Amino acid sequence: xxxxxxxxxxxxxxxxxxxxxxxxxxxEGEILGIIGPNGAGKSTVFNLLCGLIPVDAGRIxxxxxxITLLAPHKRCHMxxxxxxxxxxxxxxxxxxxxxxxxxxxxxxxxxxxxxxxKYSEEVLAKVNLSSKKDLYPAQLTTPDLKLxxxxxxxxxxxxxxxxxxxxxxxLPGECDKILDLIKGINREGITVILVEHVMxxxxxxxxxxxxMNYGQKLCxxxxxxxxxxxxxxxxxxxxxxxxxx
Amino acid sequence: xxxxxxxYILVAxxxxxxxxxxxxxxxxxxxxxxxxxxxxxxxxxxxFAARAELVSFAHTGFFGLGAYTSAVTFLKLxxxxxLSFTVAVLLTIVVAIAxxxxxxxxxxxxxxxxxxxxxxxxxxxxxxxxxxxxxxxGISVPSLFGGMRVYCYxxxxxxxxxxxxxxxxxxxxxxxxAFSAMxxxxxxxxxxGVNTVRYRLSSFTLSAIFSCLAGAFxxxxxxxxxxxxxxxxxxxxxxxxxxxxxxxxxxxxxxxGAIVLKIIEEYMRVTIPYGYMIIYGLLLVAGILFLPKxxxxxxxxxxxxx
Amino acid sequence: xxxxxxxxxxxxVNGILVxxxxxxxxxxxxxxxxxxxxLNLAHGEFLMLAAYFGIIVFxxxxxxxxxxxxxxxxxxxxxxxxxxxxxxxxxxxxxxxNQLLLTFGISIFLQNLALLIFGGTxxxxxxxxxxxxxxxxxxxxxxARLFILLLSIVLLVLLYxxxxxxxxxxxxxxxxxxxxxAALVGIDSESVYLIALGIAVGFASVAGMxxxxxxxxxxxxxxxxxxxxxxxxxxxxxxxxxxxxxxxxLLGITESFIGVFLPNGTGWSGAIFFLMILGGLxxxxxxxxxx
Numbered sequence: 001x002x003x004x005x006x007x008x009x010x011x012x013x014x015x016x017x018x019x020x021x022x023x024x025x026x027x028e029g030e031i032l033g034i035i036g037p038n039g040a041g042k043s044t045v046f047n048l049l050c051g052l053i054p055v056d057a058g059r060i061x062x063x064x065x066x067i068t069l070l071a072p073h074k075r076c077h078m079x080x081x082x083x084x085x086x087x088x089x090x091x092x093x094x095x096x097x098x099x100x101x102x103x104x105x106x107x108x109x110x111x112x113x114x115x116x117x118k119y120s121e122e123v124l125a126k127v128n129l130s131s132k133k134d135l136y137p138a139q140l141t142t143p144d145l146k147l148x149x150x151x152x153x154x155x156x157x158x159x160x161x162x163x164x165x166x167x168x169x170x171l172p173g174e175c176d177k178i179l180d181l182i183k184g185i186n187r188e189g190i191t192v193i194l195v196e197h198v199m200x201x202x203x204x205x206x207x208x209x210x211x212m213n214y215g216q217k218l219c220x221x222x223x224x225x226x227x228x229x230x231x232x233x234x235x236x237x238x239x240x241x242x243x244x245x
Numbered sequence: 246x247x248x249x250x251x252x253y254i255l256v257a258x259x260x261x262x263x264x265x266x267x268x269x270x271x272x273x274x275x276x277x278x279x280x281x282x283x284x285x286x287x288x289x290x291x292x293f294a295a296r297a298e299l300v301s302f303a304h305t306g307f308f309g310l311g312a313y314t315s316a317v318t319f320l321k322l323x324x325x326x327x328l329s330f331t332v333a334v335l336l337t338i339v340v341a342i343a344x345x346x347x348x349x350x351x352x353x354x355x356x357x358x359x360x361x362x363x364x365x366x367x368x369x370x371x372x373x374x375x376x377x378x379x380x381x382x383g384i385s386v387p388s389l390f391g392g393m394r395v396y397c398y399x400x401x402x403x404x405x406x407x408x409x410x411x412x413x414x415x416x417x418x419x420x421x422x423a424f425s426a427m428x429x430x431x432x433x434x435x436x437x438g439v440n441t442v443r444y445r446l447s448s449f450t451l452s453a454i455f456s457c458l459a460g461a462f463x464x465x466x467x468x469x470x471x472x473x474x475x476x477x478x479x480x481x482x483x484x485x486x487x488x489x490x491x492x493x494x495x496x497x498x499x500x501x502g503a504i505v506l507k508i509i510e511e512y513m514r515v516t517i518p519y520g521y522m523i524i525y526g527l528l529l530v531a532g533i534l535f536l537p538k539x540x541x542x543x544x545x546x547x548x549x550x551x
Numbered sequence: 552x553x554x555x556x557x558x559x560x561x562x563x564v565n566g567i568l569v570x571x572x573x574x575x576x577x578x579x580x581x582x583x584x585x586x587x588x589x590l591n592l593a594h595g596e597f598l599m600l601a602a603y604f605g606i607i608v609f610x611x612x613x614x615x616x617x618x619x620x621x622x623x624x625x626x627x628x629x630x631x632x633x634x635x636x637x638x639x640x641x642x643x644x645x646x647x648x649n650q651l652l653l654t655f656g657i658s659i660f661l662q663n664l665a666l667l668i669f670g671g672t673x674x675x676x677x678x679x680x681x682x683x684x685x686x687x688x689x690x691x692x693x694x695a696r697l698f699i700l701l702l703s704i705v706l707l708v709l710l711y712x713x714x715x716x717x718x719x720x721x722x723x724x725x726x727x728x729x730x731x732x733a734a735l736v737g738i739d740s741e742s743v744y745l746i747a748l749g750i751a752v753g754f755a756s757v758a759g760m761x762x763x764x765x766x767x768x769x770x771x772x773x774x775x776x777x778x779x780x781x782x783x784x785x786x787x788x789x790x791x792x793x794x795x796x797x798x799x800x801l802l803g804i805t806e807s808f809i810g811v812f813l814p815n816g817t818g819w820s821g822a823i824f825f826l827m828i829l830g831g832l833x834x835x836x837x838x839x840x841x842x
Binding site: 355365533 | 592638641643647649650651653655656657658660661662663666667779781785818819821825826828829832
């Protein structure tokens with residue numbers, strides 16, 4: 001079943017075409033990867049999907065409904081969850097508190113007030129952050145902050161999870177842990193879209209990959225097809241990340 | 246455990262003192278205490294808006310709106326006191342929601358400017374409708390409770406108690422989660438499902454309600470007022486500084502700030518006739534410059550009392 | 552018919568004349584916000600200080616304020632730079648709201664300082680040409696106001712030229728558009744900020760000197776101009792220095808027309824420009840909105 005569809009989305013910032021006529025669709029239960037050189041517009045796509053930025057043109061359809069004009073919090077209630085590339089924890093709240101926000105507000109049927117604490121603790125257990133639940137974000141390490149981002153998004157009971165460059169700044173071992181976590185999340189039926197630069201992760205996780213460049217979809221297919229494509233290699237030439245990692 | 250008992254003892258002592266205060270002091274101090282309590286309500290009301298990351302100057306406008314609405318309905322429509330207050334609050338709610346819808350999506354500075362503009366517009370309206378408001382000459386109402394200060398004290402203490410209850414509720418409920426989230430990052434909060442506009446509207450409306458109540462009390466207590474007094478920015482500034490210096494986003498902070506600053510202000514006022522407000526300017530500037538991380542640092546001061 | 556046309560013309564002319572001061576006062580605000588990203592609510596107080604300065608100098612030494620203006624500009628330029636270093640720089644990283652409260656506090660402080668020093672009385676200068684007028688087609692042009700308008704135009708054109716043509720101007724524009732990029736090409740943002748605030752405060756002081764001639768100086772006049780400057784700047788788009796001119800014209804002319812044609816108009820004109828602020832902000836929501 002098609003869970004998400006973007007039709008001809010456009011977004012300009014000043015004179016810059018961040019997203020230029022982008023169209024793709026996502027099937028429920030799949031893990032889709034979006035890759036592309038820096039400045040290709042990948043993060044903008046996420047911002048458009050979760051509603052933080054309005055599209056200049058085009059449509060977004062989620063679960064069969066047109067959400068192009070829907071406010072971000074309503075999209076969250078419908079089931080779109082998102083993490084941020086630069087971790088943005090709520091610094092005034094504890095780890096548990098951070099997850100509690102998502103638990104209380106994240107779904108159209110909110111968790112019962114009496115059960116919020118327990119529910120949040122369960123979510124934290126899923127990402128292995130239980131031991132740190134009473135710490136403040138300032139006291140967490142980078143990998144833990146990323147886990148917190150995921151925990152928060154999970155607490156909103158999403159059907160679609162948008163992961164924005166989760167692996168940036170992580171050691172390979174830490175990458176692996178999150179990789180397994182994402183696999184587990186997907187097994188539970190949550191559709192995942194990943195924006196990534198770390199190709200190993202894309203190769204291992206994504207059944208399908210979309211390559212973006214200059215705000216447009218360059219090509220689409222499974223990892224091997226896409227990375228073998230001449231245009232993709234050309235787009236990446238001059239970038240620091242190598243395609244074959 | 247020791248900290249908790251200390252906290253309860255302090256709170257109980259303060260509550261007892263607050264209740265018996267008017268009975269154990271003379272007229273002058275009663276008057277001062279009444280004004281202080283009124284400012285405490287105002288400071289708390291400003292803090293309500295601040296919790297949703299709204300630096301607002303609108304409380305000045307709502308103060309005057311409360312004052313004039315209550316006075317006008319009392320005088321011209323012969324409403325009993327409680328009805329005047331109620332009408333004032335209802336009108337305030339309507340205006341606050343309308344203003345909120347217009348301006349709450351604006352970010353920090355822009356919202357602040359808009360709220361300032363709002364208060365100033367109300368000032369001009371009050372000046373320009375002499376048939377309703379008495380214009381620049383002002384409006385007069387009979388003295389509250391026939392001048393019995395003890396009852397006046399009771400009324401404002403009751404209003405403050407209500408504000409404190411609301412404040413505590415905001416601190417202990419899901420509002421606290423929403424506000425903390427919104428203060429850190431409204432975008433992230435909204436992506437996690439927080440309806441930021443609705444929460445801003447709620448806190449803004451609560452802020453308006455209590456500013457209005459303070460204003461309504463004010464006009465009946467002082468029996469006369471003119472637009473330049475009811476919509477005087479100095480009142481708004483004073484309550485703002487009280488909340489900031491006392492400790493933002495807390496219940497104790499604004500109240501304590503009101504008490505301390507009113508005492509200082511009173512001392513200055515009897516010493517320098519003109520320009521005693523300078524102390525507020527100075528304190529605001531010093532507070533921003535020298536408190537670590539400006540306003541956020543102050544919050545930690547009162548954490549142990551929470 | 553002729554009379555109505557004359558009234559219309561007079562209102563128009565008065566509006567245009569007064570917009571010169573508004574433009575000058577507002578451009579300082581716009582410059583500070585556009586370049587340093589700092590909303591200086593105390594801006595009007597510099598105006599007020601300059602106005603008092605002009606009055607004191609005139610009553611003590613008999614020196615004409617308009618002649619003193621270049622000197623005052625330089626003095627206040629330095630004051631502006633010092634203001635930046637001492638008070639603005641520390642809070643630049645502390646967030647807009649802190650900046651707002653800080654400058655508001657400074658504004659309150661300076662207003663009350665003036666109250667303390669000068670009392671509540673209003674001061675004016677009586678320069679000989681104060682009430683002199685010229686007449687064209689039955690419409691009076693206050694000579695002093697006309698001169699002030701011309702001076703404002705000259706200064707604003709000068710500012711525009713500096714921003715477009717000189718190296719300093721380009722540096723200022725670079726820093727305001729792209730602070731990091733500008734730093735990367737070696738532009739020292741510190742000096743740019745110093746200059747920008749110096750100019751901003753300098754312009755405010757010139758406006759203040761003009762004020763002392765055609766209006767009056769009192770402790771609250773500064774705040775009044777801060778608010779009017781805000782109205783202009785908000786309508787032009789905060790930070791847009793070039794838009795200040797048409798926004799000031801709009802404000803000045805509207806104010807004048809309301810004063811003339813609405814019964815009890817001068818009283819309402821205050822509300823009008825606040826409504827303009829509100830309207831301007833609400834309309835611009837798409838640009839200034841946040842979630």
